[in-house]
Amino acid sequence: xxxxxxxxxxxxxxxxxxxxxxxxxxxxxxxxxxxxxxxxxxxxxxxxxxxxxxxxxxxxxxxxxxxxxxxxxxxxxxxxxxxxxxxxxxxxxxxxxxxxxxxxxxxxxxxxxxxxxxxxxxxxxxxxxxxxxxxxxxxxxxxxxxxxxxxxxxxxxxxxxxxxxxxxxxxxxxxxxxxxxxxxxxxxxxxxxxxxxxxxxxxxxxxxxxxxxxxxxxxxxxxxxxxxxxxxxxxxxxxxxxxxxxxxxxxxxxxxxxxxxxxxxxxxxxxxxxxxxxxxxxxxxxxxxxxxxxxxxxxxxxxxxxxxxxxxxxxxxxxxxxxxxxxxxxxxxxxxxxxxxxxxxxxxxxxxxxxxxxxxxxxxxxxxxxxxxxxxxxxxxxxxxxxxxxxx
Numbered sequence: 394x395x396x397x398x399x400x401x402x403x404x405x406x407x408x409x410x411x412x413x414x415x416x417x418x419x420x421x422x423x424x425x426x427x428x429x430x431x432x433x434x435x436x437x438x439x440x441x442x443x444x445x446x447x448x449x450x451x452x453x454x455x456x457x458x459x460x461x462x463x464x465x466x467x468x469x470x471x472x473x474x475x476x477x478x479x480x481x482x483x484x485x486x487x488x489x490x491x492x493x494x495x496x497x498x499x500x501x502x503x504x505x506x507x508x509x510x511x512x513x514x515x516x517x518x519x520x521x522x523x524x525x526x527x528x529x530x531x532x533x534x535x536x537x538x539x540x541x542x543x544x545x546x547x548x549x550x551x552x553x554x555x556x557x558x559x560x561x562x563x564x565x566x567x568x569x570x571x572x573x574x575x576x577x578x579x580x581x582x583x584x585x586x587x588x589x590x591x592x593x594x595x596x597x598x599x600x601x602x603x604x605x606x607x608x609x610x611x612x613x614x615x616x617x618x619x620x621x622x623x624x625x626x627x628x629x630x631x632x633x634x635x636x637x638x639x640x641x642x643x644x645x646x647x648x649x650x651x652x653x654x655x656x657x658x659x660x661x662x663x664x665x666x667x668x669x670x671x672x673x674x675x676x677x678x679x680x681x682x683x684x685x686x687x688x689x690x691x692x693x694x695x696x697x698x699x700x701x702x703x704x705x706x707x708x709x710x711x712x713x714x715x716x717x718x719x720x721x722x723x724x725x726x727x728x729x730x731x732x733x734x735x736x737x738x739x740x741x742x743x744x745x746x747x748x749x750x751x752x753x754x755x756x757x758x759x760x761x762x763x764x765x766x767x768x769x770x771x772x773x774x775x776x777x778x779x780x781x782x783x784x785x
Contacts, residue, residue: 437507437508437509437531437582437584437585438531440582440584440585440588440591441507441508441531441584443591443592443595444507444584444587444588444591445507445584447595448591448594448595448682450594450679450682450683450693450695451584451587451591451682451686453693454682454683454686454688454693455502455503455506455507455686456503457688457692457693457711458502458506458686458687458688458715458716458719459498459499459500459502459503459506460495460499461711461712461715461716461749462498462499462502462716462719462720462723463494463495463496463498463499463502464495464747465716465717465720465742465743465744465747466742466743466746467482467485467724467740467741467742467743468482468740468741468742468743469481469482469738469739469740469741470738470739470740470741471736471737471738471739472737476738479735479738480522480735481727481728481731481735481738481740484522484523484524484525485497485498485525485727488524488525488526489516489524489525489526490524492527497525497527498723500527501513501527501569501723502719502723504527504529504530505569505570505571505580506582506583506584506686507530507582507583507584508530508531508580508582508584509530509570509571509573509579509580509581509582509583509584509585510530510533510568510569510570510571510579510580510582511527511530511568511569511570512527512528512530512533512546512548512566512567512568512569513525513526513527513528513566513567513569514526514528514557514566515565515566515567515730515731515734517734520734521734522731522734522735528548528566532548532549532550533546533547533548534546534547534548534549535547535578535579536556536559537577537578541577542559543559543568543578544558544559545557545558545559546558546559546566546568565730567726567727567730569722569723569726571583583685583686583687584685586685587681587682587685587686590678590679590681590682590685591678591682593674593675593677593678594675594678594679594682597671597672597674597675597678598675600671676695676696679693679695680695683695687711687714687715687719688711688715689701689707689708689710689711691704691707692704692707692708692711705752708749709749709750712747712749712750713750717742717744720742721742724740724741724742725740727740728740757776758776761775761776769781
């Protein structure tokens, strides 16, 4: 069994095109010379550090979406019938030796939200798909072909490079991406859409920290009231500034009395209501960040969001508008990609066991159960179940 790690230490995999694709527009693709790599913008890596690693709103929003998507159970169907023992379900349960199904899907979802792209390597043995590995998007580069479609993916770790073929089936890379109207190869990252809001939120936090370090109160001014026309000497000014920094700045010195001498007078400077607008600006930035990741601000506990009447409505909207479409998107891509290994099959979401939608599901069952014009099998079909097995 060979994964990208072992291939980094050995020979690079040969490039092969699994399916020939061409169109009339391919001849005018503005992509430069075929075979040359198209690297992803590197600024996203720095944005991940400033956003996900240093901003609590981004971190929590990404974790909420990733954990929720990973918690949705999957079902497999072959020819319209449920196949609980389908090999794709077994593979997703244990994608590789280092990850469970939850951590694997969380990684893919987080990569998509932070980079706009996620990549999966399928490891096969004698044509049978055995393992799935999530690859880091910042290390992946797409190689375009002469017809405008990717022909290969290059994964670089340090000085080592592995080349994967593009296409479908075992041995090829599965590429998830969000739609990017101005990029033919890479997806648009929700993190990039929230960049301005993240900058505002981080700047407001730094402002608050600086205020705390300066005695947690508005700054003031020392006014020299000595003889007319007199001023402090350079030596006096330097000594005074050093004493203020050492003895009266920082939260540990908050409230410490200030001893003035030699005609010095302290004049406190207060903030105007306009200066205090940064508090509302920080709250507005937090709401924009949450919305960019598809999380209702109320679910994150952010103030000022009156879109939903209560938390339950906001949580249902989060699951219906963000989590379930995200999970369905992953399922459709996995099913299409793995048909070469497992034959035709379909993946569906099992929403019956989701606590977040329990009330909604109960209401649906009650409504359909009360429909006297439907047969039992029609009711089962409306609820997503097959016909009742005939009794013998």
